[in-house]
Amino acid sequence: MEKRKDNFFNKIYDVVKQIPEGYVATYGQVAQMVGTRDARKIGWALHGNKNLNVPCHRVVNKEGKVALNFAFDGWEEQRKRLMDERVHFIDEMHVNLERHLWER
DNA sequence: AGAGTGACTCATA
DNA sequence: CTATGAGCCACTC
Numbered sequence: 346m347e348k349r350k351d352n353f354f355n356k357i358y359d360v361v362k363q364i365p366e367g368y369v370a371t372y373g374q375v376a377q378m379v380g381t382r383d384a385r386k387i388g389w390a391l392h393g394n395k396n397l398n399v400p401c402h403r404v405v406n407k408e409g410k411v412a413l414n415f416a417f418d419g420w421e422e423q424r425k426r427l428m429d430e431r432v433h434f435i436d437e438m439h440v441n442l443e444r445h446l447w448e449r
Numbered sequence: 450a451g452a453g454t455g456a457c458t459c460a461t462a
Numbered sequence: 463c464t465a466t467g468a469g470c471c472a473c474t475c
Contacts, residue, residue, distance in 0.1 A: 350472075372457050376470095383470045388456035390472095404456080412456035420456090454473085461466085 353379065357390045364403045367430045368447035369440055371407045378449070392416055402426040403447070409440040 356379040364370050372384035379387075384406075391401045394416060402423040405411055411420040411427075424434065433441040 353472080376457085381471070382458095383472080384457035385455055386457090386471060386473095389454095390456095392456050393473095394456095401456085406457060407459095414456055416456075423456095451475105453475085455471105457470090459467105459469085462464105 353381075353386065354390050354394070356380070357387060358394075358396065358399045361391075361399050361401065361404060363449075364400060364447050367432060367445060369403045369405050369409065369427070369432065369442070369445050370447040371405060371442075373407060374447070374449075375404060388412065403430075405440055405442075409435070409442040409446075410438050411440070 357375060360375050360378045361370070372387040375387045376382060376384045387404065391399070391404060392414065394401060397417075401416065411423045413420050415423045417423070420438070424437070427440060428434065432445050435441050
C-alpha cells in the first residue's frame with residue numbers, strides 16, 4: 346500500500362534530517378527541495394509526523410517563527426530544543442534567521 | 450466532483 | 463504590528 350503521502354513524508358524527512366545542528370530551515374525551502382512549492386504540505390507532513398528521528402524543531406516559517414501546534418509538546422518545547430543548540434531568538438517566537446538559516 | 454482544512458507564503462491596505 | 467484575499471497541493475468527507 347504505497348501512498349503519495351508516504352512518498353512525500355519520506356522526502357521531507359530526508360531533507361529535514363540533513364539540517365545540521367545550530368541551523369534552521371524554512372518550510373518554503375524544504376518545499377522546494379522535495380519538489381513542490383507548497384510550504385503547507387511541509388507543515389502538514391510534520392504535523393502528522395511522530396518520528397523523533399526528524400529534527401522538526403529546526404523547521405520554522407519564513408519569519409523564523411515557531412509553530413504553535415508543534416507536534417512534540419508545543420512551541421515552547423521547540424524553542425527549548427533550539428536554544429539547546431545555541432540558536433539565538435530575537436523574541437519568544439522568532440529565531441535569528443540571519444545567523445542560523447540553513448542554506449543547503 | 451466539490452467543499453473544507455492545513456506547523457505556509459506573498460501581496461495589499 | 464494586524465487583517466484579508468489569493469495561491470498552493472494533498473488529504474478527508
